[in-house]
Amino acid sequence: MKKIIITLLAALFLVGCTSKVSESTTASTSTESQAQEKKPVVVVTTSFLEDIVNVLAQELVEIEVIIPANEDPHTYEAKPEDFNKLDKADLILYHGLHFEGKIVEFLEAKNGVDLTANFDKASLLVMEEDGHEIVDPHFWFDIELYKKATTNAYEALKTLLPEHEEVLKTNLEAYSVKLDELKEYGIQQIGSIEKSQRILITPHDAFGYFSRQYDIQVAAPQGVSTDAELSIEDLTKTADFIVEHQVKAIFAETTTDPARMEKLKESCKAKGFEVKVVSGEHQELYSDSLAPKGVFGDNYIDMVKHNIDLMVTNLK
Numbered sequence: 197m198k199k200i201i202i203t204l205l206a207a208l209f210l211v212g213c214t215s216k217v218s219e220s221t222t223a224s225t226s227t228e229s230q231a232q233e234k235k236p237v238v239v240v241t242t243s244f245l246e247d248i249v250n251v252l253a254q255e256l257v258e259i260e261v262i263i264p265a266n267e268d269p270h271t272y273e274a275k276p277e278d279f280n281k282l283d284k285a286d287l288i289l290y291h292g293l294h295f296e297g298k299i300v301e302f303l304e305a306k307n308g309v310d311l312t313a314n315f316d317k318a319s320l321l322v323m324e325e326d327g328h329e330i331v332d333p334h335f336w337f338d339i340e341l342y343k344k345a346t347t348n349a350y351e352a353l354k355t356l357l358p359e360h361e362e363v364l365k366t367n368l369e370a371y372s373v374k375l376d377e378l379k380e381y382g383i384q385q386i387g388s389i390e391k392s393q394r395i396l397i398t399p400h401d402a403f404g405y406f407s408r409q410y411d412i413q414v415a416a417p418q419g420v421s422t423d424a425e426l427s428i429e430d431l432t433k434t435a436d437f438i439v440e441h442q443v444k445a446i447f448a449e450t451t452t453d454p455a456r457m458e459k460l461k462e463s464c465k466a467k468g469f470e471v472k473v474v475s476g477e478h479q480e481l482y483s484d485s486l487a488p489k490g491v492f493g494d495n496y497i498d499m500v501k502h503n504i505d506l507m508v509t510n511l512k
């Protein structure tokens with residue numbers, strides 16, 4: 197009887213041990229698979245930065261975007277779900293230069309990485325805003341500055357994913373070659389427009405760096421701020437400029453109200469000059485956002501090409 201009890205106890209003990217072992221094995225396997233599935237979350241403010249992270253680290257991270265494509269970052273205000281995104285972020289990347297004017301304090305508070313913080317001041321343009329001089333935030337139309345922001349994003353991603361440094365570096369170098377090709381394409385294409393017609397009129401002043409990069413004169417009836425109403429004075433001044441230079445076409449943008457350019461056209465008409473407004477689906481310039489997913493221009497390189505081709509078609 198004693199022997200039976202001992203055997204039973206031993207059997208129970210063994211069963212206990214076995215089940216414990218198998219439990220702990222299961223637990224460790226599931227933790228490992230979770231770790232494999234769970235990618236670091238990178239939160240970016242705009243479609244440009246989404247594209248940069250996609251190019252550098254598409255397979256390695258989960259990307260969350262705050263300001264959707266086609267929305268205006270100058271006027272964007274934070275929504276409750278944005279705070280959830282920022283809370284779960286392993287890395288936050290933003291443009292800086294006050295581009296994300298109304299949410300920048302939240303990005304700073306969450307230790308976001310300002311991708312333009314180390315830009316050389318001498319490489320940046322200034323513009324006037326309500327009588328004050330401010331830095332022009334639309335740096336992405338200068339390809340050298342865009343490359344610098346991409347390199348800064350690479351550095352931040354490398355810190356997040358040190359084990360993937362080689363992949364990130366390879367992607368950065370391959371992209372840099374493509375950006376150089378894009379720059380050459382732009383210089384050649386814009387250069388094919390006769391100098392006297394190489395004038396770009398857009399609703400808000402977003403193409404200063406583009407002007408410097410591709411040698412095309414720019415004018416806009418409105419400064420950097422996209423929420424202010426257009427004044428009659430600004431409208432008249434730009435209309436006079438269009439008539440004086442016999443500008444063939446003026447351009448709408450995806451992130452601002454196209455009605456502004458129609459007003460400008462009417463103003464020119466009153467002065468006896470017909471100017472074409474380039475607007476409508478796939479006929480607007482992308483200035484402060486890429487195209488929505490699935491539309492040509494949903495990555496930076498295609499977006500710049502779309503803009504360049506639209507200008508050449510209508511100004512040449």
Ligand SMILES: [Zn+2]
Nearest residue numbers: 270402420484
């Ligand atoms: Zn802008």
